[in-house]
Amino acid sequence: MLKAGFVSLGCAKNLVDTEVMLGMLSAGQIQIIDEPSEADILIVNTCSFIDSAKEESISTILQMADYKKTGKCRGLIVAGCLGQRYREDLLQELPEVDAIVGTGAWHRINEAVEAVLQGQRVLLVDATNTIYDETMPRINATPFYSAYVKVAEGCSNCCSYCVIPQVRGSFRSRPVESVVGEVRALAARGIKEINLIAQDTTSYGRDLYGKAYLDTLLKELVKIEEIVWIRLLYCYPNYFTDEVIELIATEPKICKYIDLPLQHVHDDILKAMYRKDSRSDLETLLAKLRQRIAGVAIRTSFIVGFPGETEEHFAALKEFMAEQKFDRVGIFTYSREDGTAAATLPGQVPEEVKEERYHQLMALQCQISEELNRNLEGQVLDILVESIDEQTPGTIAGRSYREAPDVDGKVFVENAAGVKVGQFIKAKVAQGFTYDVVAEKL
Template sequence: MIRAGFVSLGCAKNLVDTEVMLGILADNHIMLTDEPAKADILIVNTCCFIDSAKEESISTILQMADYKTNGVCRGLIVAGCLGQRYNQELLDELPEVDAIIGTGSWHRIMEAVNAVLAGERVLLTGTVDTIYDEKMPRINTTPFYSAYIKIAEGCNNCCSYCIIPKVRGHFRSRTIESVVAEASMLAKRGIREINLIAQDTTSFGRDIYGTARLVDLLRELVKIEELHWIRLLYCYPKYFNDELIQLIATEDKLCKYIDLPLQHAHDEILQAMGRHDSLQDIEILLGKLRRNIPGVAIRTSFIVGFPGETEAHFQFLKKFMDRQKFDRVGIFTYSQEEETVAGSMQNQIPEEVKQERYHDLMSWQCRISEELNRNLEDQTVEVLVEGTNPEQPSVKFGRSYREAPDVDGRIFIENTAESQPGEFIRVKIVQGFTYDLLAERIS
């Protein structure tokens, strides 16, 4: 039997593509292995969003290529964003690679496998217009109690720094019925938490229904009895409307957690980035979220070192962060990408200045995060148990509604050795730190 090994890089959206390809392979009697040295076929699902992601992808491809001499690997396949963007170039420059599958060709994974096993080198890219649905086979690689559901693919926002529309295509939603059907199937398999993802979740439905239908989708999803938490990720602020805020505020299953990538706060930089929101728009939305959703946790992301960002722009951003006190913040240095508007802009910022601003802003947010986490002390929250601290078996760790999987901190829970992964328990926060919390079980 042919064995295949997979490495999935980048975001959760890429991970869903990986899981669908795994399902297709399994349906075609390919045995899956997590030991690269035992794999006949190795597949790397790549990311190319920024320079560091491209570097990680290339490094991983070369690491996997070693198994062609130090293992039993007969073929190396590169899938995903890097393959879509640099297809022929990768084949020409990396002779170790036997096949390239673009972001719109994941459904052709068996075609690539069969070609490679026959000794051929193939390039399977082209129009990016596909999206999976509930009928596609899929093997979850996340914990048995949690899963991602991709509700749309591609993006129409065309921010000046971003390559995603070129490698993922135009924005295209799934139907409400398709998403609900998949969520229902996952729930029947034991999934208790679903995380809805897309490049722009708040635009869900605008392309096929003529208007945003995220609220309608959520109203159907909360009816699924087995689901306990439904979390929204990647919420573009432009279409975050009052109806959505009210639903999150009143529906218990919807996590009071808002992932709202803002990228900057100064209007001049926002305009240069091609963002569709002004500082005033952003502050009005943040005010509504906090007034209407008690206990809301807000995550955002910022880019420092964008072309033309002055020291005054940067200090303005710091003051904005200090004023708003976000619960979670991801900070990135601007990556100059070819084929983007920002990539050809004048006034590119030196790398050392980007790094200085990155570390400055990280330190700034650390202070804010620690302050906010200390304010949580003595509060009672519900926690989804995820595992055991290997150094202290009596200490479990997990997440509350305030922490998204993979990107946020953990809550460590003392004196709860009997708790098992996938269980929801009540805890009291004992101590808050910069990223993590210490708690004790109360029920």
């Protein structure tokens, strides 16, 4: 049987595309293996969101290309955002690459494999208007108890720094029935945690139903008995409705965890970013979330060094972070991306200034995170067991509702002998640290 190896880079949204392509390859009688040296075909699903992601993608492509010499690789395929964005350049600059499969052509992955094996060098880049549905084969690359479900594809917000609309197309939602059908199938396979994702999750349904429809979708998903946790990731603040807030507050299955990328807080910068909210709007939303949702954990992200960001603008952002005390914060230095409106703006900030601002905010957030985690001491939390420490009997690592998979810290639970991965247990927090907490099983 033909063997294929896969490397998936970038965000969870990209990972879902990878899982669907894995399913299609497997349905085509191609064996999926973990060892790249044994693969006949190697596929890299790439990211191109910022410079560091592009560099990682190129580096990984070149690493996989080495297996043409040292392994059994007969063909190297580049899929995803980098291929979509730089398709001709990649084929010209990287002769090691045998096929490009763009973000709108993932469903043609088997066609790409067949062409490569016939000695062809192909470029498959279709219109970016596709989206997978519940009928597609899919092999989960996540742990057996947790899965990502993409409720929409693309983005129509067109922030001035972002290339997503160019490489993923305009925002398009899946019907409620499609999402519910997929989650039911995942639940039947043992999935207990569903992480809903999109580039703009709170806009879900606006294109299909004429209004934000996330609350309607959530009301259907909570009816699925086997699902224990439903988590919302990548929530754009502008369309966060009171109905969704009420559901998070009152529905036990919906994690009181909100990923709310804000990007900046000063009105001058928000306007230059083409963001739809003002500082006042953001403060009102945050106050509403915290007032209505007891114990809510809020994760956000900010960009430093955006063109025109002065010391005054940066000071406002730093002050805002100190005031709001977010549970989790991701800090990114501005990346000047070709084809975006921000790339042509005056006042490009020097790299050393970006780095200095990045480190200032990271240091501040470390202090805040440690303070918040210490405040958890004495609280009892439900913990999803993710791993068992073989070196320290009775110790496990897991997550509470406060930690999303892959991006947040862990809860280390002691005196937990006999538990199994994928099980939910109750534990009392004993110590809080900067990123992680230590607890004892009850």
